[in-house]
Amino acid sequence: MDGARQLDRVRSVIQDVFAELGGDVSERPSEAVLIRNGFFCGHRFTCGGLQAVWFVEEREVKFFDRDGSMIRVMHLFRENLGRPRQAA
8 A cells, every 4th residue: 555545544544533532523633744853753643632643663553532641552554454452
């Protein structure tokens, strides 16, 4: 899957999870590119106080509630874009 299609798919998954978690998804979540040590490392999405961070190299998305506590981790695989796991 090329980068643009992968990003679109990740956006869709994140919006679905935000809706499941009670976020207001009437508008598209805001998005920021993440840079670490001068290199691209992922994207941060926010929606109604909820946050999701997609770590590209690690192939995972971490979801955070309105208090900043991690509530879910999704591991992204080539064959299966999301497999949810509850945060510890």
